Amino acid sequence: MKALSIAATGMNAQQTNLEVIANNIANVNTTGFKRARAEFSDLLYQADIQAGTPSFANQNVIPEGANIGLGVRTAAVRNVHIQGALTSTGNRFDMALTGSGWFQVEGAGGETVYTRAGAFNTNALGELVTVEGYRVSPAINIPEGSVEVIVNRSGQVFARLEDQIELQELGQLTLATFANDAGLKPMGSNLFAETEASGAAIVGVPGDPGFATIQQGYLEGSNVDPVKEITELIAAQRGYEMNSKVIQAADQMAAVVATGLR
Structure with missing residues (x-):
């Protein structure tokens, strides 16, 4: 009975869906x-029955x-690469992108x-690095004793050293964009x-056409939208339950047939 295997594929699909949603929810606060x-x-x-073949009776073509x-x-x-909300931290080394683009590391x-x-x-x-210690590219070195x-x-980076009025330019951050971020x-x-x-x-400079600006x-x-994820979680759960009901119904039908053959 094909219904058993068909419903099993549906349960596997909803299981995958549930795992994806669970990962989204787990990372609701991930930067x-x-x-x-x-x-x-x-x-x-x-x-x-193959559409377009002649019927047995009068050779008319079967329409469907x-x-x-x-x-x-x-x-x-698929990863959905849409803008996330910006949160102010007050940390001088924190940077957010508004628009399309990626920091290079x-x-x-x-x-x-x-x-x-x-x-x-x-x-x-003094190198600018990620929380995992990977260096940002192009390399930016913050001099010791920088007060600002x-x-x-x-993406231009400046520092003011102690006892100096003029800003010192340290380098230029660049961004990367891709034809297909989902890939x-x-x-x-x-x-x-x-x-x-x-x-x-x-690779381009922040603020150029097609590139994000830095905040x-x-x-x-x-x-991640928690409300949307919970809604999709409920839908995935219902889909899983419906496929399990199909398996139960197919099992009961098979049991009826087996009983009749005894």
Whole structure:
């Protein structure tokens, strides 16, 4: 009985959906987190009657056939890269992006990875780094004894040293954009990697057309909407229950047939 296997694919799909929603809810307060959405597609169809073939009686063409679907599968888990709300922190090294773009970070293997989480700090050498200790690229070094650090909207970094009036320019932050943000590979720790699906990184200056601006002293929050996630959680639960009911009904029908054959 195909109904058993069809309903089983539905339960597996809703289980995946539930796991994606659970991860969204778990990261509701994660800086720069982008919610994910499970996408599904139907499986192959079994054609019991082929449309367009002549009928047995008078050779008239059958206008529509009988195609029985065989269930559902997970097609993709898509990250939704929309802007999160900005929260003021007052920390001079915190930076939020307003608009499209990614901070560039030097990964553990020296490769360039990307993040929207601008919760930066300095290491023992005065280098601007992420909370995991990865260096921000291009490298920015904060001189020892800096009493003020200013990052303007276009990514220029300035510092005022002790007993100095003039600001000293330390460097220029650049951002990367992609033709397809959804194609980036999530690596954990708020980091993403470039893939063939995302396209090559396009590097530019904050504030240029198509690039975000930088807001110093702010962090971009998660774009997870708790109300939406709870609503989708209930829908996923109901979908799982309905598929389990189909399995129970198919089992009862099979039991009736088996009893009649005895």
